[in-house]
Structure formats: structure tokens, C-alpha cells
Amino acid sequence: MERFIADLVQGLDSGKIDRREFCKSVALAAAVYGAGDAARAQVQRGFKIIGINHMSYTCPDYAKARNWYASVLNMKSEATRDDGKRANLMFGPEPGKGGSFLVTRNPGSVASGSAGAKPGAEAVIDHVCYTIPNWDEARVRATLKAKGLNVTGRDGSLHVYDPFDYDVQIASAAEENAFRR
Amino acid sequence: MEGFVAKHVHDYQNGRISRRRLIEILTLAATTAYGGEGAGAAESPGLDAALVNHVSYTCPDFRRAADWYSMVFNLDQIGATARDVALPFGKKGDKPYGVSAGDVPLTHVICRTRPVDAPPGNGSTRRQARAVIDHIAFTVADFDRERAKAQLSTLGVKNVRDGGPFSVYVNDPFGYEVQIAGLGVTAICGAEARAICSDNR
Numbered sequence: 001m002e003r004f005i006a007d008l009v010q011g012l013d014s015g016k017i018d019r020r021e022f023c024k025s026v027a028l029a030a031a032v033y034g035a036g037d038a039a040r041a042q043v044q045r046g047f048k049i050i051g052i053n054h055m056s057y058t059c060p061d062y063a064k065a066r067n068w069y070a071s072v073l074n075m076k077s078e079a080t081r082d083d084g085k086r087a088n089l090m091f092g093p094e095p096g097k098g099g100s101f102l103v104t105r106n107p108g109s110v111a112s113g114s115a116g117a118k119p120g121a122e123a124v125i126d127h128v129c130y131t132i133p134n135w136d137e138a139r140v141r142a143t144l145k146a147k148g149l150n151v152t153g154r155d156g157s158l159h160v161y162d163p164f165d166y167d168v169q170i171a172s173a174a175e176e177n178a179f180r181r
Numbered sequence: 182m183e184g185f186v187a188k189h190v191h192d193y194q195n196g197r198i199s200r201r202r203l204i205e206i207l208t209l210a211a212t213t214a215y216g217g218e219g220a221g222a223a224e225s226p227g228l229d230a231a232l233v234n235h236v237s238y239t240c241p242d243f244r245r246a247a248d249w250y251s252m253v254f255n256l257d258q259i260g261a262t263a264r265d266v267a268l269p270f271g272k273k274g275d276k277p278y279g280v281s282a283g284d285v286p287l288t289h290v291i292c293r294t295r296p297v298d299a300p301p302g303n304g305s306t307r308r309q310a311r312a313v314i315d316h317i318a319f320t321v322a323d324f325d326r327e328r329a330k331a332q333l334s335t336l337g338v339k340n341v342r343d344g345g346p347f348s349v350y351v352n353d354p355f356g357y358e359v360q361i362a363g364l365g366v367t368a369i370c371g372a373e374a375r376a377i378c379s380d381n382r
Contacts (some may be wrong), residue, residue: 018257045183046255046336047321050268050278051288052233053362057311073230078368079199088368091230095367098279098320100233100325113344115358117315123240123355124297125314126307130230135283145322146225152305164312169234176234178289181260 054088054101055128058109058117059164062086065104066164073130073170075102085109090146091130125165127159135172144170231285232277235267236317239299240355243292249354250290252336265293278320316358318348324363333361355381 008026013015014030059065066087069075069181075089078101082088086105093099110116132140137155144151144160153159156175160168240246247258247266256268269289270277277287295375298307321329329349333341342350348362 001290002194015274015300018272021257030345046251046253046324047319047332047361049254049256050322050364051270052236053318053320053360053366054368055236055314055318057312058315061242065312070227071225072227074227075230076261079196081368081370082199090368092232095278095369096364098277098364099367101368111316112345113342113350114316114360115350116289117313118356121356123238123246123353123357125236125317126239126297126299126310126358127237128314129230129234131232131285132228133231133284135284140228143226143228146226150276161308162312164310165308166310166312167307170228171234171288173284178235178259178267179273179286181194181267 051098052100055125056103056105056111056114057166058070058105058107059166060107061163062104062106062109064163069102069104072144072149072162072168088153127169129157129169129171129176131173131176132170133173135174140170201245229372231282233288234286235289235291236314237291237293238357239293239295239297240357242293243294245354250292251349253333253338253359254321256290261342264295265291277308316350316360318360318362318366320364320366321361322364324348324361324365329361 012019028036044115057065062085066077066082066089069089070077073091075091078088078090086103086109089104090099090101091101095101135156140158141151144158149160151158152162153169154175156172158170160170162168227298238246243265247268250256250268251258254268255269256270257272258266258268260267267289268291269287275287277285298309300307324347326343326346326349332343333349333351338351340352344350344362345366346362347366348360350358350360353359
């Protein structure tokens with residue numbers, strides 16, 4: 001227990017965890033210790049998240065979506081995974097090194113283990129925002145306009161609709177950053 | 182035009198694009214290059230999406246959702262308002278995994294409660310989407326399926342399902358499907374790679 005708390009303090013001092021998380025962790029450790037199992041406290045801290053692995057996007061025509069995201073956001077379609085019903089579109093870091101991908105799929109193309117798209121869900125991801133590095137307002141707007149898109153939003157944080165009216169946000173680091181809310 | 186064709190043929194021969202995609206690209210190029218739309222039409226560059234900046238997750242009770250994601254993925258909640266809160270994938274000053282560019286911030290989830298047809302940040306009426314992101318997968322460090330299942334059980338997460346050998350599926354408190362995977366699950370899972378990454382996404 002002492003070592004566990006010492007590690008937490010070190011994390012707090014170094015800024016790796018904030019005060020709130022520190023308090024929660026200590027309280028949790030104390031509760032679990034009280035139950036006779038201090039080791040469980042560390043297990044219960046949850047996963048260490050690295051990033052978004054992929055997003056599964058179901059739409060009426062996966063190829064149309066594939067072509068749009070490849071064209072507008074330079075995503076790279078992985079040819080070996082295009083089976084005529086779905087495609088994997090890579091972006092960001094290399095695959096296996098933090099890269100992400102968007103799976104565009106037709107209705108009925110459901111990953112094994114997944115429940116697939118179900119109507120009536122209580123939660124929805126209503127838009128996705130992508131970061132564009134080296135943001136140049138004029139260039140970004142001109143690029144989107146050249147694609148025939150109607151661009152809305154504010155400088156540094158723009159919105160367009162994809163072919164299936166899904167809201168896609170495109171932003172700079174300066175305008176969309178969790179720590180500058 | 183020749184350079185454009187050569188590039189895509191090279192991609193095709195190296196397996197980067199399918200035969201069908203090559204045909205689509207070249208057909209589009211051939212029909213627009215000299216058609217009065219400008220020779221550069223087929224080569225009109227897009228924008229380089231470096232990373233997901235954020236996903237906007239809308240649900241009936243954003244605090245409950247945020248607490249769940251905080252617990253399962255060890256995320257801080259910052260910038261809370263009466264209607265939303267952000268959960269960045271790291272601490273202030275951290276860089277996103279695998280990203281070298283200096284102007285790419287940490288990805289974050291915004292948990293919010295608002296009408297699903299709320300305006301998209303610009304005052305206009307939100308269109309009714311004909312597409313849905315039916316699940317999202319998060320990459321976590323040191324993923325091991327059986328250990329992950331035990332960890333989720335300890336956290337009180339129910340209905341954990343296998344998603345191939347290298348991922349699991351769960352549902353959040355609002356029934357939204359969440360996949361948890363390791364770095365080995367990538368967009369590239371051809372026959373030669375199936376031994377090292379999941380074919381089930």
C-alpha cells in the first residue's frame with residue numbers, strides 16, 4: 001500500500017495525474033484495502049488509452065463514403081480490406097504505431113462480435129472532428145471549396161457534410177484543443 | 182497526366198490500391214483532364230487528416246457517460262459546463278502517441294447532452310444524417326484479451342464480448358458499443374497478417 005501511494009504521489013508531483021485523480025485513487029485504494037485486497041486497487045484504475053483505433057461508419061453506399069474521405073481528408077484505402085461491402089481508410093501515424101482508420105461499410109456488413117448499427121440507441125456520435133496540421137485558413141477553405149463542399153463554421157474550425165449528411169468538423173490545433181476549452 | 186497515371190499504377194502494382202480503385206481513379210482522370218474542368222481536377226489535393234481531434238458523443242446524461250469513460254479508460258474530465266465535458270487522452274503537455282507534428286493536440290471525447298438535431302456549431306439546422314458511427318474502438322496499451330476481460334469485470338462492466346483474439350466489445354451505460362483493442366489491430370489485416378492482428382472489426 002505504501003509503495004502504491006508513493007507512486008501516486010510521485011505521479012502527482014510530476015504532473016502525470018491531477019489532484020482529483022490522486023484523491024480518487026487513494027480513496028479507492030483505501031476502500032479496497034479495507035476489503036482485504038490492496039492489489040485490486042491498481043487493477044481498477046482502468047486502461048491506459050493510446051488513441052482511437054477505428055470508427056465503424058455504416059452508410060447506404062460504402063464506396064461513395066470511401067471515395068469522399070479519401071478525396072477530402074487524404075485517407076488511404078487499404079486495398080486488401082476492400083471486399084465490396086466495406087473499406088478501411090487509414091490516416092494519421094502508421095498502422096500499429098498509433099494510426100487510426102475509418103471503416104466505411106454498407107448496412108449488413110457487421111464486424112464479428114459487434115452488434116452493428118442499431119436504431120434507437122440512447123447515445124450517438126453526432127460528429128467527428130479531424131485535426132489538420134500546418135493549418136492555413138485560405139488553403140483549407142479553398143481545398144474544401146474545390147471539392148464542391150459548402151463550408152460553415154469559424155476560422156480554424158470548419159464544418160462540412162459528407163455525402164450522407166454526416167457532420168464532419170475540420171480544425172486546427174489552436175481552435176480545437178481540450179485544454180483550451 | 183503521365184506522372185499521375187504512373188503514380189497510381191505504381192500504387193496498384195505495390196498493392197496499395199485495388200484494381201477497381203485504379204480503374205476508378207484513371208477513369209475519373211481521363212474524363213476530366215481534357216474536359217474543360219481543368220487538367221488538375223483529378224489531382225485536386227485534399228487535406229491531410231493527422232488525427233481525430235475529438236468525437237462528439239451525445240447522450241441523455243453526459244455526466245454519467247463521462248464517469249464511465251473516465252473509469253474504464255482512466256481519463257480526466259476537464260472544462261466541464263452545464264451541458265458537456267471533455268476527456269482528453271492524456272495530460273496537458275502530452276503528445277499524441279506516434280505523432281511527431283507539433284500542432285496536433287491530444288484526441289479527446291466530448292460527452293454532451295443536447296438535442297440530437299442541435300445546430301452544428303454554426304447556427305444552421307443540422308441535417309438528418311443517413312450514416313451512423315455504430316461503434317468506436319479505442320487502442321489501449323499492453324492489451325491482452327483475457328486480462329482485459331478480467332479488468333472490465335473488476336470495473337463492473339457487463340456484457341463483455343470477444344472481438345476476435347485481439348479485442349473485446351462492451352457497451353457503455355447508454356448502450357453504445359465500444360471496442361477495446363491493442364496496437365496490433367490495424368487497417369491492414371490481409372491473409373499474411375492474420376496471425377498478428379484481428380480480422381474482426
